[in-house]
Amino acid sequence: MVKFIFRRLLVMIPQLFLLSLIIFILAKQMPGDAVTGAFMGNPNVTPEQVEKIREQYGLNDPWYVQYGAWVGKAVQGDLGSSYTHKQPVTSLLAGRVTNTVTLSLFILIVSYIIAIPLGIIAGRWTDSWSDKLIVTYNYFAFATPLFVFSLLMLFFFGFVLGWFPTGNSVDVRLEVGTWDFYLSKLKHLVLPGMSGALLATAGTIQYLRNDIIDTKLKDFVKTARAKGVPEGKVYTRHILRNSMLPIAAFLGYEITGLISGSIFLEMIFSYPGLGQLFIQSITGRDFTVTTAIVMISGTAVIVGTMLSDIILSAIDPRIRIE
Amino acid sequence: MAETVLEIENLRTSFNIKGNYYAAVDGVSLSVHKNEVVAIVGESGCGKSALALSIIGLHNAKTTKLEGQVNLKGQNLLNLPVEKLNKIRGKDLGMIFQDPMTALNPLATIGRQIAEPMDYHMKLSSAAKKKRVLELLGQVGIKDANRIYKQYPHELSGGMRQRVVIAIALACNPVMLIADEPTTALDVTIQAQIMDLMKELQRITDSGIILITHDLGVVAEMANRVAVMYAGEFVEIADVNTLFSNPLHPYTRSLLSSIPSNMTDKEELHVIEGIVPSIQKLDREGCRFAPRIPWISEDAHEDKPTLHEVEPGHFVRCTCYKEFHFPEERVEDENYVTT
Numbered sequence: 001m002v003k004f005i006f007r008r009l010l011v012m013i014p015q016l017f018l019l020s021l022i023i024f025i026l027a028k029q030m031p032g033d034a035v036t037g038a039f040m041g042n043p044n045v046t047p048e049q050v051e052k053i054r055e056q057y058g059l060n061d062p063w064y065v066q067y068g069a070w071v072g073k074a075v076q077g078d079l080g081s082s083y084t085h086k087q088p089v090t091s092l093l094a095g096r097v098t099n100t101v102t103l104s105l106f107i108l109i110v111s112y113i114i115a116i117p118l119g120i121i122a123g124r125w126t127d128s129w130s131d132k133l134i135v136t137y138n139y140f141a142f143a144t145p146l147f148v149f150s151l152l153m154l155f156f157f158g159f160v161l162g163w164f165p166t167g168n169s170v171d172v173r174l175e176v177g178t179w180d181f182y183l184s185k186l187k188h189l190v191l192p193g194m195s196g197a198l199l200a201t202a203g204t205i206q207y208l209r210n211d212i213i214d215t216k217l218k219d220f221v222k223t224a225r226a227k228g229v230p231e232g233k234v235y236t237r238h239i240l241r242n243s244m245l246p247i248a249a250f251l252g253y254e255i256t257g258l259i260s261g262s263i264f265l266e267m268i269f270s271y272p273g274l275g276q277l278f279i280q281s282i283t284g285r286d287f288t289v290t291t292a293i294v295m296i297s298g299t300a301v302i303v304g305t306m307l308s309d310i311i312l313s314a315i316d317p318r319i320r321i322e
Numbered sequence: 323m324a325e326t327v328l329e330i331e332n333l334r335t336s337f338n339i340k341g342n343y344y345a346a347v348d349g350v351s352l353s354v355h356k357n358e359v360v361a362i363v364g365e366s367g368c369g370k371s372a373l374a375l376s377i378i379g380l381h382n383a384k385t386t387k388l389e390g391q392v393n394l395k396g397q398n399l400l401n402l403p404v405e406k407l408n409k410i411r412g413k414d415l416g417m418i419f420q421d422p423m424t425a426l427n428p429l430a431t432i433g434r435q436i437a438e439p440m441d442y443h444m445k446l447s448s449a450a451k452k453k454r455v456l457e458l459l460g461q462v463g464i465k466d467a468n469r470i471y472k473q474y475p476h477e478l479s480g481g482m483r484q485r486v487v488i489a490i491a492l493a494c495n496p497v498m499l500i501a502d503e504p505t506t507a508l509d510v511t512i513q514a515q516i517m518d519l520m521k522e523l524q525r526i527t528d529s530g531i532i533l534i535t536h537d538l539g540v541v542a543e544m545a546n547r548v549a550v551m552y553a554g555e556f557v558e559i560a561d562v563n564t565l566f567s568n569p570l571h572p573y574t575r576s577l578l579s580s581i582p583s584n585m586t587d588k589e590e591l592h593v594i595e596g597i598v599p600s601i602q603k604l605d606r607e608g609c610r611f612a613p614r615i616p617w618i619s620e621d622a623h624e625d626k627p628t629l630h631e632v633e634p635g636h637f638v639r640c641t642c643y644k645e646f647h648f649p650e651e652r653v654e655d656e657n658y659v660t661t
Binding site: 219315 | 378409424425426427435438442443476487491493
């Protein structure tokens, strides 16, 4: 198992290299660069000055020289500095990465907390009224766009009822590190987090339900019953373990969805995370920030699939690579 | 006669199809004694597997109606709640399934799967359980028991897996075993090995066995008594020698003459025309085999066929056996008469 995890980690190195190369080239293909983003249409800046700035930042070098310089610094933890925010990208990202990761983890955990019991109930008692209720919920959750649902949540719980704050990630008046500070963070997390989780959970519920329905007709379940295994144990020991496989395989994909989904959530709840910064950086042609953020989300996807693989191999002996 | 272990009385298993119940097992009575192998034969769809699953209570309770009695050691299993049934399944009543490729949980080790019934039926320490599992693996002819104990089903061949399935059924020393086509899914060479193993085990344990099969070779080799099943009913019950030497019911005779034999390589193999009627379309009045022997006159059949004891222990349903002959025999007869 340790050997498998180690190998799986090694595979990530070429993956990350390819990812960085593709991102860099694609980013270079974007129309304009940081200089046009910052000074375009400014009558006080002459083309000669623009050219001078380009030369100064190395923007006239061939792409591979620029790529080499970027990667060289990136592995040392230096992602360059933002042209628009005039500060190092790493310090610009630090707080926002924490916010986005917290939000994504919150959504992931809450959606599994909801999905696993509901999926089991729906799958075990197929066609019962509770199953029908759960499936109806799934249809609604699948059909509702995230931005519509988030706005409704924001309106009811943030504005009408006033239970939760409607923006930001924390109350700025609080001192960092105090109990109240973390409580306030959590309070700010609830609305965007629940909006994401309540919709994201539908996919997992449906997967789990369908797989349980499929698994409970399998022969080895008959074998278990013929052994005299009590019904509850038939589910926990035999059916669920097998039905967890697609859920684990789904995890990598789920993480990808969360990252793209968080762009909407962060915009709507003005939650200072990567998504918000991403949009700003694209409109401002803030090349260093854009590549850094895409690189982070890409890495998250690679890590997500790796987690899927490790979990799968832990559950399923058939795919363990010796 | 040895003590009766299992007694089935007038068992009727009906499935709900679009709101109506149709009997797949239609009034079956059978008793199995200690140390006796009773084979149930019949073609696909005759209700033999439905019968097996009814005995052990593995049908979906929502869509299945069970009537009659299945008495194991004097207790009727049919009206037991699942919790009580679970105290009997896997302990007194073991089941060997048809397809070893799917009958084992792919995610659990062989050792765990064989030990599992002991968790619920025996009070053993984990060391004692492991000892018993290794012993069982040896009994079913697995040599490298210590290695197999830790392996997963996908690492074993079909024959090995079927041995494991048998070990699971034997784990708690059942008094009654149901083997539902235990060799059907295996290669011919492996089939022979598994049959040898079953015979050997039957000699060691003294449980009663119901052997469900459509392979008459298996029947001849293993069974003490045979019940021939057609369209949900037994049409003939006899001890194995009588059945092969003096088959009476037209269905039994047709089945026996459909066995390829290497002695008569010039003769064409007998084919029973038609198929077993589906349980929805079955005509439950009259002789159920009549549509497949249309050359026999209708007067030969009973209006309401019952099992007749033609000699001690030999039962035949309907009276049509008295006038039955194969169609080609009649052609020969006619030729004989005209020439």
